[in-house]
Amino acid sequence: MIELEGVPELIDPVMVAAFEGWNDAGDAASTAVAHLDREWKGEVFAALDAEDYYDFQVNRPTVFIDGGVRKITWPTTRLSVVRIGGDKPRDLVLVRGIEPSMRWRSYCNEILGFAHELGVEMIVILGALLGDTPHTRPVPVSGVTSDADLARTMDLEETRYEGPTGIVGILQEACTHAGVPAVSLWAAVPHYVSQPPNPKATLALLNRLEDLIDLRIPLGELPEDARAWQVGVDQLAAEDSEVAEYVQSLEEARDTAELPEATGEAIAREFERYLRRRDGGPGPGPGGGPGTGHGHATDGGEGSGTYLRDSSSGRTRPPKPPRAEPPSDGADGTEDSTEE
Numbered sequence: 001m002i003e004l005e006g007v008p009e010l011i012d013p014v015m016v017a018a019f020e021g022w023n024d025a026g027d028a029a030s031t032a033v034a035h036l037d038r039e040w041k042g043e044v045f046a047a048l049d050a051e052d053y054y055d056f057q058v059n060r061p062t063v064f065i066d067g068g069v070r071k072i073t074w075p076t077t078r079l080s081v082v083r084i085g086g087d088k089p090r091d092l093v094l095v096r097g098i099e100p101s102m103r104w105r106s107y108c109n110e111i112l113g114f115a116h117e118l119g120v121e122m123i124v125i126l127g128a129l130l131g132d133t134p135h136t137r138p139v140p141v142s143g144v145t146s147d148a149d150l151a152r153t154m155d156l157e158e159t160r161y162e163g164p165t166g167i168v169g170i171l172q173e174a175c176t177h178a179g180v181p182a183v184s185l186w187a188a189v190p191h192y193v194s195q196p197p198n199p200k201a202t203l204a205l206l207n208r209l210e211d212l213i214d215l216r217i218p219l220g221e222l223p224e225d226a227r228a229w230q231v232g233v234d235q236l237a238a239e240d241s242e243v244a245e246y247v248q249s250l251e252e253a254r255d256t257a258e259l260p261e262a263t264g265e266a267i268a269r270e271f272e273r274y275l276r277r278r279d280g281g282p283g284p285g286p287g288g289g290p291g292t293g294h295g296h297a298t299d300g301g302e303g304s305g306t307y308l309r310d311s312s313s314g315r316t317r318p319p320k321p322p323r324a325e326p327p328s329d330g331a332d333g334t335e336d337s338t339e340e
Contacts, residue, residue, distance in 0.1 A: 004117055007045050007081060010091040014213050015115050018126040019077075021099035023166040025189040026198030028128035032205045033096045039218045042080035042094055048110060050074040055101035077107075079114060084215065093118055099167045107167070108174035115180060122181040124212060126205050127168045128198075131188035134250035135233045139204035140188040143212065146176040154212065156183060185209060192246070193233050199225035 016036065018029035036042070050056075059075035077097025084090055093115070100107045115123060133140055143156040151158045161169070168184055175182035185208050187201040203226045206217050237243045 004045065004114075007118065010081065010093070010118055011083070012090040013081075013093055013118055013120050014090070015093040015095060015118075015120045015123045016126065016209070017095035017111070017123065017171065019097055019099045019167050021166070023099065023127040023129075023168040025128040025130045025187075026194055026201055027196035028187050028189060028198050028201035028205060029126035030096060031197060031199075031202045032126050032209070033094050035202065035206065035220065035222065036082065036092065036217065037080055037094050037096065039220055040082035040084060040092070042082045044078050044080045046079045046114065048077045048097070048107070050076040053077075053100035053103055053107050054098065058101050059098050077111075081118075090215070093120060104167060104170050105174070108171045111171065112174060112178050112180065120180070122183065122213075123171075123175050124209065125168050125171055125182065125184045126187075126209070127166075127184055128187045128189050128201055128205070130191040130194055132250060132253070133188045133190050134247050134254055135190045135193055135200070135230060136247065136251060137254050139201050141204050141208040142186045142188075143183055143208065144186065145181075145183045146172060147181055150181050150183065154183070159184075183212065185212070190250075192243075193236075197225075197229075199229050202226075 016033060018024065018033040020027070020030045024030050050061075054075050056075070061072050061074045063070060063072055065071070075098050077095065077100075080094045080096075082092050082094065084092065095111060114120075131140070143154070144159045144161075145151050145154075145156045146159050148158060150156060159172070172182050172184050185205055187205050187208075189198055189201050199222055203219065203222045206219065206222070209215070210217050237247050
């Protein structure tokens with residue numbers, strides 16, 4: 001039985017979840033939820049029992065010293081709540097943890113139990129996958145759902161993915177069976193620069209989340225970090241002609257694929273999105289107070305990236321494109337270690 005004595009009655013709550021591991025290329029999704037928690041000073045109210053869901057030989061506990069006392073932090077999933085003030089206050093329930101090693105159905109049922117007790121209206125699950133996308137272009141973010149009505153009313157794609165899945169796919173399916181509206185947002189991370197962090201992908205997920213739930217998110221230093229990330233990757237690409245040629249080929253493929261979509265309607269839609277972000281100024285700070293002066297940015301942010309290296313020579317090189325596999329739910333490109 002879930003008891004939430006310390007949690008106040010929530011206002012129009014939406015649950016936002018992300019999980020480290022297979023569904024989190026470049027740590028983009030888990031970093032996005034961590035950003036929300038930090039900017040709005042989330043208060044942890046529950047943690048799942050690590051003993052029930054994790055193999056500690058896979059996700060090992062860590063030891064630290066606190067005031068001379070030796071303590072252990074166990075891998076787990078924590079839930080926190082943030083209240084966003086302003087003209088239309090509302091609450092977010094943030095779920096952040098590591099993809100569980102076992103008992104996935106029980107794990108999802110426990111999360112859904114919290115959602116039910118808190119009166120959550122919708123669950124948004126963030127994910128990131130590896131794809132054939134150039135780092136120089138805006139990060140593709142796909143919104144997918146298993147709910148046909150939700151797909152129609154929120155301009156989302158119905159999931160068509162078939163193949164191996166992670167906890168994001170399992171949780172979305174559990175929401176469908178429980179009758180809870182659920183959406184997954186997927187950012188495509190360039191497979192040739194997959195090492196975390198990837199602030200550009202994190203920024204793209206937050207921008208898409210803003211549009212989905214009609215909420216202004218203070219971005220803090222993310223736009224600056226994203227610009228620095230892209231500058232760093234540009235510099236690495238410039239040092240190797242093979243890398244530069246490979247990136248150029250991805251750019252040409254991306255631009256060709258998107259050319260038919262550059263219609264007047266699509267341009268107008270992007271311009272409206274820009275105006276929504278611009279007119280309101282910075283997002284509200286914690287409790288709905290004035291923002292901190294940090295603006296909003298589009299997906300085209302930019303820092304240092306890491307290419308794969310030839311193990312024999314140590315020379316930076318572009319990896320071969322990943323083998324052809326079914327794309328993740330609604331996302332462009334192939335998938336290596338992430339999914340749906």
